[in-house]
Amino acid sequence: MSGIAGVLKLDQTAVDEGLLQKMSEPIQKRGPDGTTIIQYQNMGFVQTKLAAVSNGTEPFFDEDFGIIVATNGTIYNQDELRERLIEAGYRFLTESQAEVLTKAYHCWGESFVEELDGAYAIALWSEADRALLLVRDRFGKKPLYYSFGQSERALYFASNTQSLLQTRDIDTEIDPHALHFMYSLHAVVPAPWTILKGIRKVEPGHYLRIDADGSSRSVSYWELTAERDYPQYDEVEWREMIESTLKSAIKKEMNFANEKVGVLLSGGLDSTLITALAIEEGIEGIQTFSVGFEDQPEEKGSEFFYSDQFVDKYQTDHYKFEVPNSEALSRLPEAIANMSEPLFGQDAIGFYLLSERVKTVTSVVQSGQGADEVFAGYFWYPKMVAETEQDPLKRFAKHYFDRPHEEWLEAFTPKYHTENIAGEYIREHLTRPGADTFLDQVLRLDVTRLVVDDPVKRVDNMTMAHGLEARMPFMDQRLVELAMALPPEYKLSHHGKGILKEIARGRVPDSIIDRPKAYFPMPALKYVRGEFLEMMRDTLTSKKAKERGIFNPAYIDELLKNPEAPTSFTNIQGSKLWHAALLELWLNSVGL
Numbered sequence: 001m002s003g004i005a006g007v008l009k010l011d012q013t014a015v016d017e018g019l020l021q022k023m024s025e026p027i028q029k030r031g032p033d034g035t036t037i038i039q040y041q042n043m044g045f046v047q048t049k050l051a052a053v054s055n056g057t058e059p060f061f062d063e064d065f066g067i068i069v070a071t072n073g074t075i076y077n078q079d080e081l082r083e084r085l086i087e088a089g090y091r092f093l094t095e096s097q098a099e100v101l102t103k104a105y106h107c108w109g110e111s112f113v114e115e116l117d118g119a120y121a122i123a124l125w126s127e128a129d130r131a132l133l134l135v136r137d138r139f140g141k142k143p144l145y146y147s148f149g150q151s152e153r154a155l156y157f158a159s160n161t162q163s164l165l166q167t168r169d170i171d172t173e174i175d176p177h178a179l180h181f182m183y184s185l186h187a188v189v190p191a192p193w194t195i196l197k198g199i200r201k202v203e204p205g206h207y208l209r210i211d212a213d214g215s216s217r218s219v220s221y222w223e224l225t226a227e228r229d230y231p232q233y234d235e236v237e238w239r240e241m242i243e244s245t246l247k248s249a250i251k252k253e254m255n256f257a258n259e260k261v262g263v264l265l266s267g268g269l270d271s272t273l274i275t276a277l278a279i280e281e282g283i284e285g286i287q288t289f290s291v292g293f294e295d296q297p298e299e300k301g302s303e304f305f306y307s308d309q310f311v312d313k314y315q316t317d318h319y320k321f322e323v324p325n326s327e328a329l330s331r332l333p334e335a336i337a338n339m340s341e342p343l344f345g346q347d348a349i350g351f352y353l354l355s356e357r358v359k360t361v362t363s364v365v366q367s368g369q370g371a372d373e374v375f376a377g378y379f380w381y382p383k384m385v386a387e388t389e390q391d392p393l394k395r396f397a398k399h400y401f402d403r404p405h406e407e408w409l410e411a412f413t414p415k416y417h418t419e420n421i422a423g424e425y426i427r428e429h430l431t432r433p434g435a436d437t438f439l440d441q442v443l444r445l446d447v448t449r450l451v452v453d454d455p456v457k458r459v460d461n462m463t464m465a466h467g468l469e470a471r472m473p474f475m476d477q478r479l480v481e482l483a484m485a486l487p488p489e490y491k492l493s494h495h496g497k498g499i500l501k502e503i504a505r506g507r508v509p510d511s512i513i514d515r516p517k518a519y520f521p522m523p524a525l526k527y528v529r530g531e532f533l534e535m536m537r538d539t540l541t542s543k544k545a546k547e548r549g550i551f552n553p554a555y556i557d558e559l560l561k562n563p564e565a566p567t568s569f570t571n572i573q574g575s576k577l578w579h580a581a582l583l584e585l586w587l588n589s590v591g592l
Helices: 017-027 078-087 097-115 161-165 176-182 235-255 269-280 304-314 325-330 332-337 348-358 371-375 380-386 392-400 405-411 421-430 438-464 477-485 488-495 498-504 530-540 543-548 553-561 576-589
Strands: 003-009 035-040 043-048 060-062 067-075 118-126 131-136 145-148 154-158 206-211 216-220 262-264 287-293 317-323 364-366 469-471
Touching: 003 017, 003 067, 003 118, 017 035, 017 043, 017 154, 017 161, 043 067, 043 118, 060 097, 067 078, 067 097, 067 469, 078 097, 097 118, 097 131, 097 206, 145 161, 154 161, 176 421, 235 269, 235 364, 235 477, 235 498, 262 269, 262 348, 269 304, 269 364, 269 371, 269 498, 287 304, 287 348, 304 317, 317 325, 317 348, 325 332, 325 348, 325 530, 332 348, 332 576, 348 438, 371 438, 371 477, 371 498, 380 392, 380 438, 380 488, 392 421, 392 438, 421 438, 438 469, 438 477, 438 488, 488 498, 530 553, 530 576, 543 576, 553 576
Parallel strands: 262 287, 262 364, 287 317, 364 469
Antiparallel strands: 003 043, 003 154, 035 043, 060 067, 067 118, 118 131, 131 206, 145 154, 206 216
């Protein structure tokens, strides 16, 4: 259940099956075990199947109620919902989670979304209401894109942008507002925007209702607060609650599959803690997977030194994959072609190549994404907290934004110039009610808006490119809601993620707990030199890039002259040159 697409014809004509077949092709990697197409009146649904997490054929058409449902992802409480619906008098014909959703909608109406626990994107058509619902989970763990075509005769939806582009009915002009977001927030373009004017995405914790006449409205069904609305627990009580809730999330996501669920094991705290707690919870035969690259003089290309220590302690069924630099560079175009939107994180190729190898062993894994955003693990959080600046946007932007608005204007040609849209957006979200301290404001923004586009989207795109489903227990709803109420000092202690480090002590080797925060090592792509530099030079000075005219040539020339100068890197040490090249490479990959 890992790829969906479809069409609602607003002119009330039938959907062409050939179009649905074309839309299915870019999502078949997400679900390589079969494709099903349903046509009904002016509707068309496509779903590709990942057998490891699928029960029954989907999309599911409930003819008794006139409801069709396609799903991407997993509803973890589907068994509980099924029992509640049986008690309410509903009868089930299959084990499909989509059938649970058809009954849930019939029973509870649009409020059924409030009952769901999981990582999901849902498309639901109700004949009685003559309406299509596009639903996205609370944290946007599963993608869902849509477009009202240029012809204004159809609404299209899909798990990736490539499927929508197959319709040839999309406005593919660059959206200047999205460009401002992308180059202010290191590739984050928050929903509903995307880099292309004609494609939008459903916001996390929202559903979009589209009526048969084409009218639509976006509805929020969940909001996250970050307030001290719990009793005055002491540190031990907080640690016990966080630990218990994290264990429950891990166990829930470990058990919900048709085969063993592995763990992407780096040499860091998050994935090692997941594995240790899973073993404590009685999960047997856990498969763990690590990847390493060639060293550079400045940096090692793997974290095997640390992950091996953990494996020695727990004797997991461990797989180590070593990738030469030549492969990392030569296969970079493949990884870019599987991005639904441009992703600046150079570790995307690492996840792409690791996922390819993991898929030969299993189809479902857990990953540690989200821990840093939920428990304040990044180096910029304490810097923000220590600021004396009272303006929340200035306080945030100084340590996070890739470049000030003035530099952004220098970077792009005048036809793309816009107001400080990213700054306005960040200020508005930071100052919303429901957060007690500045750190609470920042973490709530990060968890509900920024993490969605990086790293959550990066992990989803790169794993699903090989039909591998990645689950993120640190982004479990109950855990996140509890963590948002956790006093800030328990997060910031021990140089960040303090409470997780205390939970890990005695379970994870001290060398892993006490090491400085590390990132996915990709030396060949991290240091802007050699083949990597030449590839970016060729891309940014190509005839096509010049004709496109997105970037100011003088700005690019300066970066090419001084690619490793301090001014050529962002506040969080991203390469400005790579950021520019990546957009051009992605546009080329989708044929634009």
